[in-house]
Amino acid sequence: MSGFGARVAEAHRLGQLVVQPRMGMSDPAVMRAGLLATRAAAATTVGTITLDSYTRVGDHAGARAALESGAALNGYPITAHEPATTRRVLAGTASDGFPVQVRHGSAVPEEIVATVIRAGLHATEGGPISYCLPYSRVPVQNSVRSWARCCEQLAALRSTGVEPHLESFGGCMMGQLCPPSLLVAISVLEGLFFRGHGLRSISLSYAQQTSPEQDREAVLALRTLAAELIGDLDLHVVIYTYMGVYPKTPGGATGLLADAARLAVRTGAARLIVKTVAEAHRIPTIAENVAALEAAALAAAGCVPDAVPAPDTGIYAEARALVEAVLNLRADIGHALADAFRLGYLDVPFCLHPDNAGVARSYLDTDGWLRWSRTGSMPLPPERRPGAAGELTAAGLLASLSFVERTYDEAAIEGCLTGAAGETKGANQR
Template structure:
């Protein structure tokens, strides 16, 4: 019989910052969530393969603060999980951000339960929600909507409705995924896998393709890389040609969300029906298509994905002539998946790294990039850098010879420049000393809620590229000015590349003072974290990582994963720098924590907000650039005006 596990509250530190929500612990098929409030009971979660969790985090905190009882379903749910929750709830709030809500709800004819049903996020690719409204949702939001609007709508719709539950509610949980070991099993996951079997043949193809590792070392300025992924082979090839013509130095397959979730049969149906896919289905297209595309492309190609199981995707990417592969057991697990055990992801990524190392043994050096951006939002630099370094250690131990460590711009130039420089220096010290390993740094332009005003968005892209060049980043992953409004097209990416190029050129004329004190604090924090983590299981980096998350030594803000403690919280200070508001159990230097607390206390005082209401600052920080006109970088604006609390 499946186990029933009680829920536990957040640590005693948590209520000083946020109202207690109740942290779920799941082991088996059912979970029990303690519900103590008298307000209406809500189930809130993400639908489908979409991995966005920051907005859900903010929404849940606002709902709890408004007096509702909230059960967090997490992300990557199928409709049946929402349906199972409905009889226990007064309202079910469904979020879908990948535009495929119609696909996930295709078999739904009736919304169960005597409750309200809300659907929001970005549920359609074209903005037409008519068909979804016809399913019987109480409200459908086709685009971004303020949290206060949702709270007000719930209060209006629940007038006269008696709260359904007191005490506890029991909802279905999900089991951990089984391991799949061995190359035969991996290649057998989908019919296209067999074509990747000969590593020697694949190596001969890869040797003829442009190498990202070599290009990193040869370029005197940051390489520019746009995001790109469309459904068809011909369309993808034309897109690559146009982007290269517009100045892209590196190109990437942005993989669709069905492939990321291992739902190859559904991706195949979408291809056959000429349905919408929000990326390039690498696995379904297979080796021949990839080789044709890579042969026609004069610059290095990379696969970007966030796949639950990356092994077949890596096999096919390499066999198809793709010389770089992104991801790792932390960065493509903890920010994206609710129920994927670290032991499973470490095992799967060890397979990828050993495969990459095997190609290195044959003389083909492939690049492995770690998505150190993680949840990207209010992420203290020490957390991003430490996880990058640990994933780099795992890769190098498995034979990888080229690693790229990525950092997500937070918006305070002095802090971002210090972080990238420290990350590169520590990576070379830890990963390359005494080894033939190439190290590169990657700068992701701001990945939080993007400005809605085109002028602000373009100014951000320009200034962001300037920051990346000042930091000495080897590569910039470029955003587009329409990020907050729609999926970017070719022209949007071409315009963004031009802006980023101007920003890189402008860095030579930009006045910037190297903040040695900020760099010293970041370095001290990273060394403290690494020392504590690597002492947990000396000689076994994978076990160190697993135990560090279990103990809360590593803690990613806004993560949906139940394997993440969720006790560390950060907010911006008056300059826009990200500071740790609640450290949880992370072993950080006391002098650094004292400095961070002082900087945040200054902002709380200016904003007139008590520490018990500090979640309001966090919510404002998350949506700041989307809600109001903001100059970039934030510390430039802070010199002329007070930060808004």
């Protein structure tokens, strides 16, 4: 069997971190150029076709109209292009050594998945929770049913000699200010959902947050829970470079990306989704994506896996309690997920989806760690339930949202000033 998961596993065995962009262009020729540039980068890469906003929300007529008008979209409208067009984009680019994943953001993606399959692709990402709550107002139960059908569509590809791959976006909920235990729990639950609907090659995600040490503990908790509950499938962990407010300076952006690459290597993750120096300003160019891939690969090359486990502050225990509580609700995990949100057993901070209880809240402590200030009905261990001491004010929320941006930009500016002072001193000495 060949496939996306097999390629990542091969690179991981060789000690190589697979790095991947998020690029998507509406013009097929430009999309093809992006894939070719990704493949040619000085890094171990896989390709990405990221879809546009019309397609993500199921407005396929809107995507076709935009194409006909000549408008540039913020991604590749795969359902508006003929499958033959997409196959031409892939011809001579996609291969066993360079598989391509489709990234979309749809809560009900059946038409997208069917089109992906017709175009000859077999790797995508998302999930019934992680692509529902942040991006839509679709009821969770509807998303669960749609994703169950999509999993079964993908699993049927195995009869063609290809191992389809599906990545949970669960470790990226809301991008920021979601405590790690909930990210870990949702990623594992979606992995179990995928497995229950026939998939054998999956990946679980975790988005870089506000503390490298807390992130290290969280990724190890994710790997441990996945090994215990999902088993020895073709499974790997993918790290997302920080998904919140991004540093504005080139030095700050590059430093944050380098830390994400080091987090991936230190924790044994196999793949990294990169961000670019343009992230805070505009959609990045192909060249900027390639530069980010190569910068991440360079940072990873100078790092080794941790020899000593991260200190245990309770992330594993919290995540395990959440997962077990959901699994105990119903034998069918899809129904259990819907029940979990109805009961508030899963409650994503600051998420406005109608099915989310909206009681849970988080805050950043003085060390930059994400903590719970309110847990609502989530069945966390009693010793993990907080008081309200960390309740965020409006000003505190804004400061928390910009914490990473400020931290990395200030470090970059300080580094530049220090370097300039050193150069001036050296010139005076000469």
